[in-house]
Amino acid sequence: MKAKLGSVSEGCGVIGLRTRSGNAAHLINQGLYALQHRGQESCGMFVHDGKELKGHKAIGMVAETFDDRILTRLSGKAGIGHVRYSTTPGTSILEAQPFLCKMDGKSFALAFNGTISNFVEKRRALKSSGYRFSTRTDTEVLAFSIAEAYGETGDYFEALGRCMDALDGSFSLVLITENGELYGAKDRLGFKPLCIGSDETRGLYVVASESAAVDVLGAQTIGEVKPGEVVKLSKGGVERRVERVSRRHAMCMFEYVYFARPDSVINGICVYDARYRLGRNLAKSWPMEADMVIPVPDSGRTAASGYAQELGLPLIEGLMKNRYVWRTFIMPRQEVRDLSVRLKLNPVKSAIKGKEIVLVDDTIVRGTTMRRIVRLLRSGGAKRVYVGISCPPVVSSCYMGIDFPTGRELIASRKSVEEIRRYVRADRLAYQTLEGLVDGIGVPKSELCLACLTGEYPLEKTADLSSLEKELARK
Ligand code: SF4
Known part of the structure; x- marks a missing residue:
């Protein structure tokens, strides 16, 4: 773990993966260890067990949060995980991610890295459309924005594309639905890193904030999620769609200067x-x-x-x-x-x-x-x-x-x-x-x-x- 003596903080690390075996939780746990430097306030994961989403979150570090008993309870083939350092208000378990969003019999769990810069205005708009908030975080604004767009389109690619239009700021996210569909996406300007990895022999497909998390899983990094792109990880591999194109990109220079692990590769x-x-x-x-x-x-x-x-x-x-x-x-x-x-x-x-x-x-x-x-x-x-x-x-x-x-x-x-x-x-x-x-x-x-x-x-x-x-x- 690297040490910093000033006062600048990263705001989270995410991982989402699908594997042929039922040990997604153990692999996510390993990946979160590799991302621990990106956030140490809280962590969590949600896994799909073939029928439903199950999760566990806690305040504290990865090593304090998950043990073998918990990881075995979370058996499944696909899931997402998160380590958090808060950039918006709230450091309680309520604000810990992944965030479970329920809507009209459907649900998804969401984890993201970034800040929705217009979340104050968007929260106001969502409230007036009837959404009830339990936190003051931009995570909940992002989750409800996705839920609203999915309600209109019935398609996560397009729903995430609409969020790229409506939400300003940065988000590199992973999302898993109530039927086990797993997505990764990045905002149009591509502020925060999000890479894709795979190991075909194990049927393992990963998206993670940093390639160091792909490395610890013994998989190969195959590229970076592009700005404005949505990826879907399924049994057959990675489906990629650039949903929105921007005239310019804006990768955070600080990832190279300080935040990311030196052994990570970002944009090659x-x-x-x-x-x-x-x-x-x-x-x-x-x-x-x-x-x-x-x-x-x-x-x-x-x-x-x-x-x-x-x-x-x-x-x-x-x-x-x-x-x-x-x-x-x-x-x-x-x-x-x-x-x-x-x-x-x-x-x-x-x-x-x-x-x-x-x-x-x-x-x-x-x-x-x-x-x-x-x-x-x-x-x-x-x-x-x-x-x-x-x-x-x-x-x-x-x-x-x-x-x-x-x-x-x-x-x-x-x-x-x-x-x-x-x-x-x-x-x-x-x-x-x-x-x-x-x-x-x-x-x-x-x-x-x-x-x-x-x-x-x-x-x-x-x-x-x-x-x-x-x-x-x-x-
Ligand atoms: S480079 Fe941009 S995104 Fe990165 S720390 Fe500076 S202002 Fe924030």
Whole structure:
């Protein structure tokens, strides 16, 4: 599990699979382990046992939620699973996913990754059509929107296509119906990853947030669900239909910079390779003379290797992490975060004493964590600390599935680079350039979402971002 000491959070991981054997639940459980870094507040799964949907959800991690007894009770050939970090209000079991939606004798279970940016307006409209809500989440808005569209069309491909038209924001989802039909879909702009995997010999077909989850199942990744595409996993294989086409796409650049596992491949690009190139590009634009490069573990490690390699500097693990402390950013309360930062890192004094150090990380969010790390290195005897950040400054909130602090809390939204340097007490500080970022990721700029760096949101005009911001602030 990777560690992050700032306060930026992913908003979930999903998996859906169909297998010839009756052990879908055990496979989903394995897949959820591989996605645990995407959310640690709650998790759950729903499986179709040949007759009906059965599910189990709990607050907590995958290892705490499922045991062999539960997984055996959930026997079946198809199912979906979810790990959650909330981006909209509510962290109770009610808000845990998958969400079971019942409608006129029919039902489906839904799990998704993303944020429906116009969910406040859509909830109002659905309420006036008679839908009764039990949570304040966008998950329920998405579920009722699908139910409404399915009621009109009787077809999940078209229902999901209609939701792509009506809902702004991001969703990469998996859905299983009361008769065991299993779908995956991605919004028209394709913000969040969702890949497809298979192992024909076992009749195994998978959709998952990351290819690392396909790998752990011993299956092969065969591609990415396209923006605007709906896929159906059946006994015979994967049926794919692009339901809606968009003039532009907007893959979240942060998946490559930080969120996804380095061993995952998104849109054909290995995340590790992208991070390594980001480190090299940072070194090209900001070549420092120093004794060593130290990564902030674990988030800065791959970019630090690229930086060190480009300049021929030694890469030293000068900060040791206590692996038994949970990821700080995933813990919602500030005081818990503060406590865990102190618990989490310790400098290796003999390695850093009297040295000039380039410290590499992927982002500075509020600046408080970086300030503590610089202080740690100095207290360990470092002579100079130069901070290099492999992503450009984050200046705007995210309304598409990532739990960033709001605008003013982002240090780069109100301070210049020089002011940030002084705040974190570094001797030098530099960020990646936007060009270096796009080049390092290897995806054309027009295909990426860069909104938290530029303030230019690729959303349709239907989302009222001030209502959304108020609603997100309730969390
Ligand atoms: S605003 Fe930033 S974090 Fe949010 S989807 Fe866009 S690139 Fe990703």
